[in-house]
Amino acid sequence: MSCCKVAVLALAGVSLAALYVLGRPRYHRACARFAYEIGQPVKKEKKMPLDLSITNEEKVRVSLHPVTNTGRPVSLDGPATWSVLSGESTVEVEPDGLSGFLISSDNLGDTLVQIEADADLGEGVVTIMDTILLHVIGALATNLGLTAEAPVSK
Numbered sequence: 001m002s003c004c005k006v007a008v009l010a011l012a013g014v015s016l017a018a019l020y021v022l023g024r025p026r027y028h029r030a031c032a033r034f035a036y037e038i039g040q041p042v043k044k045e046k047k048m049p050l051d052l053s054i055t056n057e058e059k060v061r062v063s064l065h066p067v068t069n070t071g072r073p074v075s076l077d078g079p080a081t082w083s084v085l086s087g088e089s090t091v092e093v094e095p096d097g098l099s100g101f102l103i104s105s106d107n108l109g110d111t112l113v114q115i116e117a118d119a120d121l122g123e124g125v126v127t128i129m130d131t132i133l134l135h136v137i138g139a140l141a142t143n144l145g146l147t148a149e150a151p152v153s154k
Contacts, residue, residue: 049112049131055139056104059092062132063099064115077125080117087111089134104136111136 054060066074079097084090088105091113102113113132120126 049133051133053135053137054104056106056108056136057139059101059103061099061101077118077121080115082115085112085114089136102134108136108138
């Protein structure tokens with residue numbers, strides 16, 4: 001091993017690393033040669049939770065569009081289950097379970113909604129879930145609401 005030379009190639013800005021064992025060991029055995037190629041890092045997309053803000057006078061419709069890891073549309077086995085984990089807002093779900101309204105409470109604050117569905121179209125159950133964080137903020141004044149009383153003598 002002492003007569004083998006080891007070199008590591010690392011180029012800045014290039015995702016290529018190569019390890020070469022050069023030369024011959026004693027007794028004229030061939031040295032091993034290794035080469036590695038590493039691709040550019042890809043940032044993970046994390047879309048959970050959906051973050052929404054509405055006033056305490058509004059509701060918002062949310063729809064499910066289930067897809068595979070590569071983005072292809074797929075079906076679910078039965079309707080999705082929507083539940084409020086925390087907070088005072090409510091959920092009004094359509095019968096198919098693929099959409100529903102998040103209805104704000106009169107009080108300000110956050111509500112966490114969880115949606116679960118069965119991704120396995122066969123006999124088994126593979127539960128997938130997603131969450132929605134609903135921020136309820138106070139509605140702003142849009143009109144001063146001026147009124148006038150009947151005139152009176154000076």
